[in-house]
Amino acid sequence: MKILVLNGSPKRENSDTLHITRAFLEGMQAASPQDIHIIDVIDKHIEYCTGCFACKRNGGTCIHDDDMQDILNEILESDLLLFSFPLYCYGMPAPLKALLDRTMPLSSMAMRKVGDRYEHVGQADFSRLRYMMICGCGFPNSQHNFEPAIAQFKQCFPRNHTIITIPESPMFNAPEAAVVTEPRLVLVKQAGSQYAQSGEIDGELLHEIGSPMIPEDQYAAIVNGGM
Numbered sequence: 211m212k213i214l215v216l217n218g219s220p221k222r223e224n225s226d227t228l229h230i231t232r233a234f235l236e237g238m239q240a241a242s243p244q245d246i247h248i249i250d251v252i253d254k255h256i257e258y259c260t261g262c263f264a265c266k267r268n269g270g271t272c273i274h275d276d277d278m279q280d281i282l283n284e285i286l287e288s289d290l291l292l293f294s295f296p297l298y299c300y301g302m303p304a305p306l307k308a309l310l311d312r313t314m315p316l317s318s319m320a321m322r323k324v325g326d327r328y329e330h331v332g333q334a335d336f337s338r339l340r341y342m343m344i345c346g347c348g349f350p351n352s353q354h355n356f357e358p359a360i361a362q363f364k365q366c367f368p369r370n371h372t373i374i375t376i377p378e379s380p381m382f383n384a385p386e387a388a389v390v391t392e393p394r395l396v397l398v399k400q401a402g403s404q405y406a407q408s409g410e411i412d413g414e415l416l417h418e419i420g421s422p423m424i425p426e427d428q429y430a431a432i433v434n435g436g437m
Contacts, residue, residue: 211238211242211244211245211289211290211406212244212245212247212287212288212289212290213235213238213244213245213246213247213288213289213290213292214247214249214284214285214288214290214291214292215231215235215246215247215248215249215292215294216249216251216291216292216293216294216295216306216309217231217248217249217250217251217294217295218251218293218294218295218296218302218303218305218306218309219252219294219295219296219303220252220303220305221296222250222252222253223250224383225294225296226296226346226348226379226380226381226382226383227294227295227296227344227345227346227376227379227382228294229379229382229383229391229395230294230344230346230374230376230379230382230395230398231292231294231344233395233396233398233399233402234344234374234398234399234401234402234405235402236399236402237398237399237400237401237402237403237404237405237406238402238403238405238406239402239406240399240402240403241402241403241406241407242406242407244406247284249281251305251306251309252305254276254277254278254281254305254309255276255277256276256277256278256281256305256308256309256312257274257276257278257308257312258308258311259308259311259312259314260273263314263319265314265315266314266315266317266318266319266330266333267319269333270282270315270316270333270334271315272312272314272315274312278309278312281309282312282313282315282316285313285316285336285339286316286334286336288339289338289339289340290339290340290341290342291339291340291341291342292341292342292343292344293306293341293342293343293344293345293363294344294345295343295344295345296345296346296347296348296379297345297346297347297348297355297356297359300355300356300357300358300359301358301359301362302359302362310366315333316332316333316334316336317329317330317331317332317333318330318331318332318333324368327368339370340370340371340372340409341363341367341370341371341372342371342372342373342374342405343359343360343363343371343372343373343374343375344374344375344376345359345373345374345375345376346375346376346377346379346382347375347376347377347379348377348378348379348380348433349377349378350377350378350422350426350427350429350430350433351377351422351426352375352377352420352421355377356375360373360375372405372410372411374398374401374411374416374419374420375420376394376419376420377420377422378422378423378424378429380433381423381424381429382395387423390423390424391423394419394423397415397418397419398419400415401415401416401419
């Protein structure tokens with residue numbers, strides 16, 4: 211499988227969330243060989259979308275001459291598009307959102323009704339693409355934190371999507387927290403192996419991965435004590 215990982219964290223390799231993503235990819239690799247390319251989005255020259263719709267009218271050519279065309283080409287050659295990012299203001303970090311906005315050349319102005327919603331007709335065939343969101347946050351639980359990002363991801367990719375969210379993610383960059391983070395990463399690797407073999411992850415496993423690693427009040431006390 212050809213996997214394109216869009217690392218949305220401005221921290222690049224030091225991203226808390228990327229620890230989770232790497233474990234997932236290791237699980238996939240253990241199940242079967244994978245072709246993986248990780249892009250640190252912060253290092254790419256990606257202009258903001260102006261909403262001019264030129265790309266939708268002229269066969270997909272954007273008015274901006276930057277790194278986005280190469281990224282679009284790689285997206286179209288991939289089997290899995292994996293968005294890895296920390297939660298920023300209940301959504302994606304700005305560089306990754308700018309990239310997502312610039313995927314407009316993949317669709318045309320024409321619309322069609324699919325179920326209860328309208329979608330733009332694609333200018334290329336990317337029906338084989340699968341989509342994954344791996345997102346970590348610094349809060350001690352998942353409730354009332356990830357919902358906006360999840361809703362946006364599902365709206366953008368209504369089919370063939372898988373979502374993994376993990377609270378307390380700064381602990382993955384804390385060596386003293388290894389006693390709780392390492393067992394969690396083992397579960398993430400298990401999820402990666404499942405996904406590589408079946409294209410799905412067991413719901414109970416997803417729930418366990420997304421649960422707090424230590425009690426919420428204990429985590430909050432540690433964070434507040436380190437301020």
